[in-house]
Amino acid sequence: MAASAARGPIGDLLESRRVLLTVGCGGVGKTTSAAALALAAARRGKRVLCLTIDPARRLAQSLGLEWASTDARVVDPTLLAKVGVPPEGSLTIMRVDTKATFDGLVTQLAPSAERRDRILNNVLYKYISTSLAGTQEYMAMEKLYALRSDPRYDVIILDTPPTTNALDFLDAPERLVGAIDSPAIRWFVQALESSGKLSFNLVAKSTAILLKGLGKVTGSGFLEQVAGFIKEINALFGGWKQRADAVSAALRGLDVAYCLVTTPDPLAIREVVFFAERLKSEGMRPDVFIVNRVSPKLPTEPEHAAAELAEAGLDPSPALVEKCRRALDDAAKNGRLDHIHMMSLEPTVEELNVPMVTVPTFASDVYDLEALSEISTRLAPPHGGAGA
Numbered sequence: 001m002a003a004s005a006a007r008g009p010i011g012d013l014l015e016s017r018r019v020l021l022t023v024g025c026g027g028v029g030k031t032t033s034a035a036a037l038a039l040a041a042a043r044r045g046k047r048v049l050c051l052t053i054d055p056a057r058r059l060a061q062s063l064g065l066e067w068a069s070t071d072a073r074v075v076d077p078t079l080l081a082k083v084g085v086p087p088e089g090s091l092t093i094m095r096v097d098t099k100a101t102f103d104g105l106v107t108q109l110a111p112s113a114e115r116r117d118r119i120l121n122n123v124l125y126k127y128i129s130t131s132l133a134g135t136q137e138y139m140a141m142e143k144l145y146a147l148r149s150d151p152r153y154d155v156i157i158l159d160t161p162p163t164t165n166a167l168d169f170l171d172a173p174e175r176l177v178g179a180i181d182s183p184a185i186r187w188f189v190q191a192l193e194s195s196g197k198l199s200f201n202l203v204a205k206s207t208a209i210l211l212k213g214l215g216k217v218t219g220s221g222f223l224e225q226v227a228g229f230i231k232e233i234n235a236l237f238g239g240w241k242q243r244a245d246a247v248s249a250a251l252r253g254l255d256v257a258y259c260l261v262t263t264p265d266p267l268a269i270r271e272v273v274f275f276a277e278r279l280k281s282e283g284m285r286p287d288v289f290i291v292n293r294v295s296p297k298l299p300t301e302p303e304h305a306a307a308e309l310a311e312a313g314l315d316p317s318p319a320l321v322e323k324c325r326r327a328l329d330d331a332a333k334n335g336r337l338d339h340i341h342m343m344s345l346e347p348t349v350e351e352l353n354v355p356m357v358t359v360p361t362f363a364s365d366v367y368d369l370e371a372l373s374e375i376s377t378r379l380a381p382p383h384g385g386a387g388a
Ligand SMILES: Nc1ncnc2c1ncn2[C@@H]1O[C@H](COP(=O)(O)OP(=O)(O)OP(=O)(O)O)[C@@H](O)[C@H]1O
Pocket: 024, 025, 026, 027, 028, 029, 030, 031, 032, 033, 054, 056, 160, 161, 162, 163, 292, 293, 294, 359, 360, 361, 362, 363, 364, 365, 366, 367
């Protein structure tokens, strides 16, 4: 247990789990945390794969990577060495291309090249594989599933997509299969099959119901495209459903760690609390809460504004002192407010006995290796320590 205390909660996860997921609502710092966790694992000598959907452009550039690329990119070891990654550690970053992953899945499941092409060229497929809600989430997991036993990596970090609702992620496989294998579509297929092409009006009505779920698709010959797609996809369905079930099961596996990311914002906290409860209801539990962008405790009290200005070499004129005092006062209020908001996370932390690690808010966005390295150290101190 002493070794575990020295490693800190995230250090422990990096040693014991193969997959770490960062989950949370929009903009809280999932991508940043995923990159920082990946760096922390590489610093421990792990060969790390970081799977992301929306790599921050500037962060990717500062890692010497081409932002748009969807190939696996190995971060230059000399860059990594500068932030404490030993020679045996490595960091590979891969951007998940939703459509390419879906195409790969169809290719793998289709019984013949001809059937594969009929699906890939279908208008509805093109829509589903790029725009249907849940596709991005599902394909991220598909990719994870495909790579989870890849011997080239010791640890895989999966950054989840910018959904507004963190729960969408866990439900994505069922939702995607459900959207395509819905009673509306079954009925639609039956109607088409029994009517030939005679009663398209009737069919059009059911298509309207269907489209409510799928979003708006227009274009000539659309109904025929829908019919064609459904027939083809039905042939793959056994395989696809099985696959979605397997992906779902893998996500709930013991070697997956859930890192729930939030900011002190009450809405973001509410979201991770929901997610934690959802995990609990499925017999799982979150592995760590990462509270990002916490206003730092104020190093200077507002009444010391004049001294602060003098130390910075500025003229402590009464007007400037007053301005500085107000700024310090605001900062102190923000810090207090953040800590008050974070109290709403405490009952969940205590009930589920989940460790919580905080990361301060930085003066600017996190886009270089130095800032990433700092967050990485906060999350998982390289030489022991229990984290923040
Ligand atoms: N601790 C921090 N201090 C300052 N800026 C931060 C911090 N953490 C993240 N950021 C910045 O906040 C922005 C959002 O972070 P990030 O992209 O990691 O969030 P996200 O949860 O992945 O968002 P999305 O839901 O859109 O995918 C980025 O510009 C990032 O650089």
